[in-house]
Amino acid sequence: MKFATNAARSALRRALKGACAAACAVAVGLGAAACGAGAGKGQVTLDFFQFKAEAADWFKQAAEEFERQNPDIKININNSANAQTDLRTRFVKDRVPDVITFNGDYSFGMFAASGVFHDFTDDPLVDDLNEGMVTIAKNLVQTNDPAKKRLYGLPFAGNASGYIYNKDLFRKVGLDPENPPRTWDEFTAMLQTFRDAGIDPVQATLADAWTTQAPLASLAGTLVPESDYAKLKDGTTTFKQIWTEPATKEIELFTYADGEKGVTYQQGTQNYAKGAAAIMSGNVNQFVDSMQNEWDKVQARDFSE
Structure with missing residues (x-):
């Protein structure tokens, strides 16, 4: 999971500006600590530090735009x-980046609880x-103390779970894509x-386990009520108890991947863009420009019914 903001590039630009203003005192950014390297008195x-390969070009452009507006700062x-x-290696060696992009996950929560990140809770950026x-x-933030549940990163992007489906293939088998x-x-x-019509129902990309x-x-x-996660935190239930049904249904989902399941995400998106399967769960931006068929996306349904 990643975070979301109403003005991603604007927030990033302001965060970088804040990092410079606080140079060598505190670092600012999504999970950031330590100090930027000085390049002389004038700069x-x-x-x-950023980790998503598919976002590299976006961050490069954002940094270049920021540098043009702030010639005394280099990113x-x-x-x-x-x-x-x-x-982890850089933290141990005390070479913590000034600004870090990070998944909003357990590891982020552990790092945040350790105090290595800047506290943005009262920063105007939060608005x-x-x-x-x-x-x-x-x-x-991995702590049982509510007072320590502070904002140690700036949410700037979010993922939504759902399926992309091929409207042409829906119509081909007599289904209404609307x-x-x-x-x-x-x-x-x-x-x-879809299977009965000889069409691969699901494009799987299991060579990349994260998919x-x-x-x-x-x-x-x-399928899992919020109250069960509270029980999970206090130790009165387990993941096995609350996630058995979701895991079972996911296994059932992939039994409908009639084509080759062990392809990479990149190859799978290319296959899907060519109309090789009816639905796919994934990132629209990876292949939207190369989509040859009419397509749409559907919000994940409440499968508790």
């Missing part, structure tokens, strides 16, 4: 494919952020309709 260099971007390992995402960010399934039984019946997270997030989010 400050900020070490910007040194370090892209890492193994962010958590690299960050630009999505209030719900700010609450999520605070709740990620009326997608609303229950799990309707969903699996739809997949069976199993999106459908699980959708299923767990609708």
Whole structure:
């Protein structure tokens, strides 16, 4: 999970400006600590650590725009494919980046609880952020003390769970793409309709294990009540107890991946863009420009029905 903001590039620009203003005192950014490397009295260099390969160009453009507006500040971007390992190593060696992009996950919460990140709770930047995402960010901090549930990062992007579906293939098998399934039984019946017509129902990309997270997030989010997560935190239930049904349904979902399941996410999106399967769970931006068929996206349904 990542965070979301109403003005991502604007918030990033202001965060970098704040980092420079606080140079060598505190660092500012999404999970940031330590101090930017000075490049002489006339210029400050900020070490910007980011981990998403698909976002590298966006951050490069944002940094260049910022540098044009602030010629006394240079942004040194370090892209890492193994962010958590690299960050732990840098923390141990006291080479913490000034600004860090980070997934909003358990590891972020552990780092935040250790006090290594800057506290943004009372920063005016927070006014630009999505209030719900700010609450999520605070709740990620791994502490039982409510007073320590502070904002240690600026939410700037969010993922939504759902499915992209090929409207042309819907019509080909007699289904209405404007009326997608609303229950799990309707969903699996739809997949069976594609199978019976000789069309691969689901494009799987299991060579990249992380791609199993999106459908699980959708299923767990609708099947598991919030009260169960409170019980999980206080130790009165287990993941096995509350996630058995979501995991079982995800396994069932992938039984409808009739094509090769072990392809990479990149290859899978290319296959799907060519019309090789009816639905896919994933990132629209990866392949929207190359989509050859009419397509649409559907919000994840409440499969608790």
